[in-house]
Amino acid sequence: MLQLEIVNKNLEAYYDAWDKFIKAWIVIKIQDPSCVYQWRLQAEIAMRQAGKPGMSDEEVKDFVSRYLPAYKAYLPTLYSEGPNGSHPNHLLLIEIDEARNPILGI
Template sequence: MLGFQPLPSDVVKAVDPQLEIVNRNLEAYYDAWDRFVNSWIIIKIKDPSYVYQWRLQVLDFVSRYLPAYKAYLPTLYSEGPRNFVKERLLIVDIDKERNPI
């Protein structure tokens, strides 16, 4: 949502009524971008439906890492990183929807 500008409510409702809350949130923080972002790069696409294919490509990319996760995560979870300081380690368990448990 970075860089998106809030739009009139009727415009977003015409696309998808669920965007109303997104639009309200954009209104709440839109001015912050001017304070914190000095430069922008906009990557322009011809058709937003391209994103579907790109997400599938990400799925393929991520699936290549799953064997490493299966191999290395059990030790990371049981022993922690090498040479870590226990007082400087925070482990956050999350569920399938990325919510903290």
């Protein structure tokens, strides 16, 4: 978790700038952070099929696994409170499924 603390400290310099220029937020909520792996894999496969360089399946797994701890640490607060300093009346939370389709609330 020490690396995340360093990231948080470095991001503090940007909070005032973000609050100054961003008046409303849209947060896209995913049901399970591990679906990010499948999305990245789909993008890499499409790039390879288009003749562009792309990561192998194993490289994708390694790449995404580096971000999952941050997702698991930050997403619960982001989903419950919105971005740091955001106003609840200026926040739209949209939940999507693994196919990237919006989940309609009742």
